[in-house]
Structure formats: C-alpha cells, structure tokens
Amino acid sequence: MTQYLFEPPVVRSIPVKGEAAEYPVGRIFCVGRNYAAHAIEMGVEPDREAPFYFTKSAQATLMSGEILPYPPGTGDFHYEMELVLAIGKPVFRVSAAEAADAIYAYGCALDMTRRDLQQLGKDKRRPWDLGKDVEGSAVFAPLTRAAELGDIGPQRIHLEVNGEVRQDARLGDMIHNVAEIVADLSKYYHLRPGDLIMTGTPAGVGPVVAGDVMTGGIDGLDPISLTLAEAE
Template sequence: MTSYVFPPPQTPSLPVVGSEARFPVRRIFCVGRNYADHAREMGHDPDREPPFFFDKPADALVIGEAAIPYPPLTAKLEHEAELVACLGAGGRDIPVDRALDLVWGYAIGNDLTRRDVQAQAKKLGRPWSLAKGFDASAVCGPVHPLSATGHPASGRIALSVNGATRQEGDLAQMIWSLAEVISILSREILLCPGDLIYTGTPAGVGPLQPGDRIRIEIAGLGHLENTVA
C-alpha cells in the first residue's frame, strides 16, 4: 500500500448528463483564436495563422453553475464562450479521419481570461499562462455523452451578460475543425482519456464585473449560467 506524506488531491471531475457517473478530468487544453472574427478583433490575420495551444490546470475548473470568484490582480476579467470536447480515449499522431473517435462527449465552457495580465505579458515577451490558468479560470458545464449529441459541427453558440448578447456565432465558423485540432495537438503531446479541449471562441469577448450573470448557449447542449461572485 502506497504511503503519502499528505493526502493526495482528489481527481477533478464533471457531472454527466443522465447519469450518476462522473467524467474524470486529466488536463485542460485550449486552442487560441480559432474563429476568424475573434482573431481579427484580437489584431491577428486568421488566414495565415496555424493553430496554437495553451493549457489550464484541471483544478481550475468551475463546475456547472457554481459561482465564479472574481480573480485577484486584474481589472479586466473577460469571458470566452466555447464548445468543450471531452476525450474518452487518447493517442499520439492521430490522423484527422480518426480524431473524432477520441471524443466521449461535449460540454459548454467559458475560458476566463485576465486580459490586462495577458496584454502586459505579451508586451514584455513573457509567457501568459497566469493570464489564462489562474484559479477558477475554466468554467465547464456537465458532459453530454456523444450518444446523445453526435458531433456538433455547426449550430449557434452565444453568450449574454445580464440579458444582453455579447457573443454570437456558429460552430461551423471554426478556422480549424475539431478533428483537425485534435490531430494537430496529438503531434505535440500524448492525449489521454479525461483530457478536455476548449475549441475557441467567437468575436465579442468582453469584461465581467462582480454580480454579472453569464448565460452561454450552444445548439444541442442547452445552456449554462454562472454569476460572478
């Protein structure tokens, strides 16, 4: 029997729609600027940029409709509505035509960003992991099994704050399809069951304040609501 110097942390997990079982989360990967209109609003050319990735720690999850604590050291917390792919299998160097075989289900996510921290890091040429991977930075709703949703390649994705629409687009507007994202990411890192992939956000990202009520809707997945604490 293994002995530890202190109790090991529990594995973060997400609820599964229609089941008492939980989806264990291993790692969280995010693809940046995967919608052309969002790439442009961030000052980049979507026609020339290959996909790039960053990650968040699994214990940064805000699960379901839990309150979002406003993070320290920022005056510009911003929302990013995203489709989240939840992997039930893994591998390396996965071909595009087999990439979707890794997906177990889908969820609604919000890739929270300390935008001012990110901007300062970019200006200084430093990593901006703490602008993306801070505590409670990865909001994620319950996992919808693939058997209930299929692979949502198109459909509305939208985010509102206090009833006012901020972001609205279609999943078909992704620059790189989910299959391509999985395949490209698997060339860089070994993917495993329990990995989450946040697939990018449409234009309209914007600031949040304590007390704001956020609602994200994705076709086929319903909606997710959270309040900034």
C-alpha cells in the same frame, strides 16, 4: 499503499448526461484564436495554417452554476464562451478520421481570462499563464456524448451577460474543426481519457464585474452559467 506528506488535490470531474459516473478532469488544453472574427478583435490576422495552444490546470475547474469571486491581480476579467470536447480513448499521431472517433463527449465551457495580464505577457513576450491559468477559470456544464450531438458545424454558440447577448456565432465558424484540432494536438502529446480541449471563442469577448451573471449555450448541449462575486 503510498503515503503522502499532505492530502493530494481532489480529482475534479464533470457530469455526463445519462451516466451515473462522472468524467474525471486530467489535462485542459485550449485553442487560441480559432474564430477569425475573434482574432481580428484581438488585433491579429487569423492564422489558418495550424492551431496553437495554451493550458489550464485541472484545479482551475469550476462547474456551471457556481459563484466565482473576482480574481486577484486584475482589473480586466473577461468571459470567453467555448465548445469543449472530451477525449475518450488514447490517441497519438492520428489522422483526422481517427481523431474524430476519439471524441467521447462535448459540452459548454467558459475560458475566464485576466485580459490585462495576458496582454502584459504578450507585450513582454512571456507566457500567458497568469492571464489564463486562473483559479476557477475553466467552467464546465455537463457533458453530452458526441454521438448525441451529431456533426459539428450548424450549432449556434452564444453568451449573454445579465441577459444581454454579447457573443453569437456558429460552431462552423471555427478555423480548425474539432477533428483537425485533436489530430494536430496528437502530434505533440499522447492524448488520453481525461483530456479536455477547449476549442476557442467567437468574437464579442469583454469584461465582467462583480455581480454580473453570464449565461451561454450551444444547440444540443446543456447550457452554462456563472455568477461573479466580489473579490475575496
């Protein structure tokens, strides 16, 4: 048995409705600007040619209902409500039809973002890591098997801050649908079970402060919530 110099990171996992076993988190891929209205509010033209991606660490995983301290190094911490999909079998260089068959489950997610540090990265043509790969910034509600949700498109996606609606759209507003995203990403990675893909956020993103409570939902999926606490 392999010995380690220190305890390796704990495996993060997400409950799945109807399953005793949980879905272990491997890699977290995120799609940028996948709703046209959000791209515009970020000051750029929607790019319909192909998706683009950034990543978060598995250790950024936080479960719905938990409390997150306001993160260090930022004065502009934003919420982004998203649909996340969970890969259920290995795929590499697949068609959109094959990609759709590889989606095991869906869930509600929050991509929490240090917007000022993300913008600094953009301004200096540097990576977005400090803005996006933040401890506790990948928040997940329990997953629902894909077959139970059905075709993606008509479902409402929304987010409230302290009960006030801030984001409200339909999954059909995504520029690149879920099958197209998986197929495109499979050109660059051997996707495998444990891989999660956060599919982008609608317009209406904005800052939150300590004491704020975020709640969100997608029709047919378990809702999500997050409370922001004072900085440590």
